[in-house]
Amino acid sequence: MSALSVRARIGFAGVGHAAFDLDVDLEFPPGITAILGPSGAGKTTLLSLLAGRLRPAQGRIALGERLFFDAERHISLPPADRRLGYLFQEYLLFPHLTVLENAAFGARATRARALEWLDRLGVAELAPRHPGTLSGGEQQRVALARALASAPDAVLLDEPTAALDLASRAQILDLERMAQRESGVPFVHVSHSPAEAVRVADRAVVLEAGRVVQQGTPLEVLNTPRSLTVARIAGFENILPARIVEHRRQEGTTTVEAEGVRFEMGFQGGAIGSAIELAIRAEEILIARREVRDTSARNVIAGTVGEVRVEQDRAEVTVTTPLPLRVSVTPATVRRLELTVGARIYLLIKARAIHRLE
Amino acid sequence: MIRDALLLSLRVSLVATAAVAVVGTLLGWLLARGRFRGKELLDAILTLPLILPPAVTGYYLLLLFGRRGMLGGPLHELTGWSIAFTWVGAAVAAGVVSLPLMMKSARAAIEGVPLDFEFAAATLGSGRWETFRRVTFPLARRGLLAGTVLSFARAVGEFGATLLLAGNIPGRTQTMPLAIWEAVAAGDDPRARVLVALLTLLSLGVILAVARIGRPRS
Numbered sequence: 263m264s265a266l267s268v269r270a271r272i273g274f275a276g277v278g279h280a281a282f283d284l285d286v287d288l289e290f291p292p293g294i295t296a297i298l299g300p301s302g303a304g305k306t307t308l309l310s311l312l313a314g315r316l317r318p319a320q321g322r323i324a325l326g327e328r329l330f331f332d333a334e335r336h337i338s339l340p341p342a343d344r345r346l347g348y349l350f351q352e353y354l355l356f357p358h359l360t361v362l363e364n365a366a367f368g369a370r371a372t373r374a375r376a377l378e379w380l381d382r383l384g385v386a387e388l389a390p391r392h393p394g395t396l397s398g399g400e401q402q403r404v405a406l407a408r409a410l411a412s413a414p415d416a417v418l419l420d421e422p423t424a425a426l427d428l429a430s431r432a433q434i435l436d437l438e439r440m441a442q443r444e445s446g447v448p449f450v451h452v453s454h455s456p457a458e459a460v461r462v463a464d465r466a467v468v469l470e471a472g473r474v475v476q477q478g479t480p481l482e483v484l485n486t487p488r489s490l491t492v493a494r495i496a497g498f499e500n501i502l503p504a505r506i507v508e509h510r511r512q513e514g515t516t517t518v519e520a521e522g523v524r525f526e527m528g529f530q531g532g533a534i535g536s537a538i539e540l541a542i543r544a545e546e547i548l549i550a551r552r553e554v555r556d557t558s559a560r561n562v563i564a565g566t567v568g569e570v571r572v573e574q575d576r577a578e579v580t581v582t583t584p585l586p587l588r589v590s591v592t593p594a595t596v597r598r599l600e601l602t603v604g605a606r607i608y609l610l611i612k613a614r615a616i617h618r619l620e
Numbered sequence: 621m622i623r624d625a626l627l628l629s630l631r632v633s634l635v636a637t638a639a640v641a642v643v644g645t646l647l648g649w650l651l652a653r654g655r656f657r658g659k660e661l662l663d664a665i666l667t668l669p670l671i672l673p674p675a676v677t678g679y680y681l682l683l684l685f686g687r688r689g690m691l692g693g694p695l696h697e698l699t700g701w702s703i704a705f706t707w708v709g710a711a712v713a714a715g716v717v718s719l720p721l722m723m724k725s726a727r728a729a730i731e732g733v734p735l736d737f738e739f740a741a742a743t744l745g746s747g748r749w750e751t752f753r754r755v756t757f758p759l760a761r762r763g764l765l766a767g768t769v770l771s772f773a774r775a776v777g778e779f780g781a782t783l784l785l786a787g788n789i790p791g792r793t794q795t796m797p798l799a800i801w802e803a804v805a806a807g808d809d810p811r812a813r814v815l816v817a818l819l820t821l822l823s824l825g826v827i828l829a830v831a832r833i834g835r836p837r838s
Contacts, residue, residue, distance in 0.1 A: 313743060341742040348743040354736050358758045367754075369745030412744055 263446045264326020266290040266416045270311050270318035284308065284472035290416070290448040294439070296459035296480060297452045298495055299469035305452040308469070309418045312450065313348055314341040325415050345370070347409025347417035351424045353401040355393035361404050362389040368412030379407035382444070383437050399430030403437060410441055417442075419451040423458065435462040456484050456495055468492050487541055490619050499544035499578075499588040501619070506532050515560065515613055521585040526560040527616035539619040544578065544590035548610035551599055559610035567605040572596055581609055622814055624791045625799035632707055632795055633775040636715035640722045640775070641768045647719075648726020648767075649752060663727075670720035674780025677717055681785045685712060709786035710793050714775035722771040729763020730756060766833045773826040776819070 267290070273283035284304040297305045310316040312323060314330065317338055323331040330339045355364045365376035380386040383403045393401055402422055409417055419438070423431040439462060442449045453459055459466045459480040466480040470491040476483050487493035493501055504520035509529065516530040520540060532538065554562055565583040577596045579589045587609060591601075601607070651663050669677045685692040687702045696702045703709040733756050741751040757764070779797040786793035788802065796815055803812035 313739075315739060341739065342745050342747055344743075345745070346743055348740065350736065350740065352736075354734075354740045356737065356740075356755060356759075367741070367744050367746075369750075371744070408744070 263292045263448070264328075264415065265292065266312065266323075266325045266448045266450065268308070268312060268321070268323045270321035270323060270331075272307070272311065272316065272318040282472060284311075286469070286472070286474055288467060288474065288477075290450050292442075292446055292448050293464035294442050294449040294451055294462055296463035296466045297450060297469060298454070298456060298459055298466055298483075298492075299475075300491060300495070301454070302471075303469040303491075304472040305469055306420055307472075309348075309420050309450065309452055312416075312418055313346055314339060314344055328415070342369070345412070345415045347412065347414035349402070349405055349409060349417065349419040349422040351421045353393070353398070353405045353425075355401055355404055355408070357393055359392075360389065361385065361391050361393065361396070364393065364404055365389075365407045365411050367408060370413060371408075371411040375413070376407065376411040379410045380404070382440070383407050397430070398426050399433060402426065402430070402434050406434070406437060406441060410445060414445075414447065416448045416450065417445070419449065421452055421454065424454070431458070432461075438462055456480070456497065460484065468495065487617055488620055490539060493541035493617070493619055497543075498541040498617070499590070500540075500542040500547075502540045502542075502585065504538055504540050506530065506534055506536050506538060508534065523563060523583050523585045525563075525611065525613075525616055527613045527618070530618055541617045541619055542587070542611060542615055544588045546612070546615040547587065547589045549579065549581075549589055549591060549595065549599060549601070550608045550610060551605075553608050554610060557610060558612065560613040561609070561611040561616075563609045563611070565607060565609055567601050567603055567607060570596060570601055570603065577601075581607065583609065621790060621799065622811065622818075625794055625796045625815065626818065628707060628710075628791075628794065629776055629796040632710045632714055633772055636711045636718060636775045637768060637772040639711075640715050640719050640771045641764075644719055644722025644767065644771065645726045645757075645764055647723045648728075648764075649730055649756070651723070651727045652730035653756075663723075666723055667720045669717045669781075670724075674717060674778065675784060678713060678781035678784030681709075681713055681716060681781060685709065685785065704785060705787045705789065705793060707786070707793055710778075710782045710795060713781035713785045714778040717778055717781055718771035718774035721774055722767045725763055725767025725770065726760070729760035729767070732763065733759045762833055766830050769826055769829050769833065773823060776822060 269287045271285045275281055284307050286308060297308060299305050307316065311318055318331065318333065320333045329337055330344055331337060362376060365380050366373050377386065380389060383406055385400055385403045388396060388400060423434050426434065435458065451463060463480050465477065466483045467477040468475050468483060468491065475489045476492050483492060484496040487496050487498060490501065502520040504518040506516060507519045508517040514529045515526045518525050518527060563583050565581040567579055568582045568586060569580040571578045572593050577591050577593050579591060579601055581587050581589055647666065651659060682689060684690050686704050687696050692702050692704060703712060737755055737759065738751050741755045746754065777797060782795060783798060788794050788798045796819055800812055800815045803815065
């Protein structure tokens, strides 16, 4: 099975919105690649380029040997000839056709293959019904069967779970993984949910303002953010502007300072005094009532509890060091350590839990 | 005579409506989905017969299709036949004045079909015509049907353009509205009343049919 590759540039003049341009060079090998990024980053635009709904100003799009688009050679295959499956957030099943007629709609689909995919996706018994009588999850499964019954060379998914409830979401993602394994073709899955990317994808690509800012396995990308965008998407609660104070090559650490508080983190490049940004997950910070000395945590910082918000399964404590840091613990910890407003405590942060953003 | 007028009216209107349904749907599709210069001008020109007094439309039709008209002249020289003063002329007049209704309905109905459905069909390998036939047309069919019924009603009621192009020949080009006019002019009130009652019933039927088409299915 071939990879889908795209090198494309497209600009949009600012009419009614800010001017925007997308400039990417990506390859989607067989497997599921999640495209993450804030809204307006160009995720759906990227899918439109791949599907042929939009034409790049420059670039080349190909699936293995099959050329979809080449600006220099003036080649642009219409969507109907690209042999791609496309899944929409709103399913877009044809309302006047039955489930089976929908699944068998494709020019290269057969009734037998449509039935086979409906069966694999657990919706074969819905075959005679019309889409309007189906739940969202059922509709999306039929839409997946419709895409796959045409034996596409790649499948594009535009937030396929955004309109579904949690249970249907999990189901669709499992079926998507199964469908990818069965078909063996590249799946490009646009999502706004990092959890979804971790669950379903083999790789993740993060877009920001039309550029690729990070790529790797989903866990790698989300656990080691290298930009503010990725840190925000990955849900890093603490994002701090800081300055490099000192490098200690032997120790493999760098000392940085954020609003008067010093942190030790893994060794970084960069001149002394240069401004950087740090990201720390709230759940990676420990709380101790007494100052702990013999610990692997390179940072033991005194602070005062400023605010405590207890929810059912978690509590968020804001600690003033004086720099405010958000710490996530269990409600049990709040009770046992008597974390009330004004309590004097110590925060323990491993050097490796502090990430530098670019 | 009443029977003649009724049968002629039905023949003229049905032929005109059948042609208008096909041409109007294709024009509506072109206007809804096409991207070309002069699109709105084309729409405006085709809408003119809706706005112009039918007598004006009839005069234009005479200029085009009359025995010495731009198209009618060569036709007459070649075949010795002219649509002027025939039932075909009445059908042409009825068709031209009802085309805007069909075209407008078709354009609105097709524009009401979300483009995403057509894109979905395209990703499944469906070409333009196939997408229209299998997706756009079925999804727009209620609007198209309503447009067809309205066009039929307009064709049945056509008077002015018909009179100019086809004349008023009993049994040959005298449709119901023309027969009413003649009955009233001749002081034959009973005949006028029957014709008027028939046309009123037909119109009421059309209104009810359109309302039924417009109602969403349960």
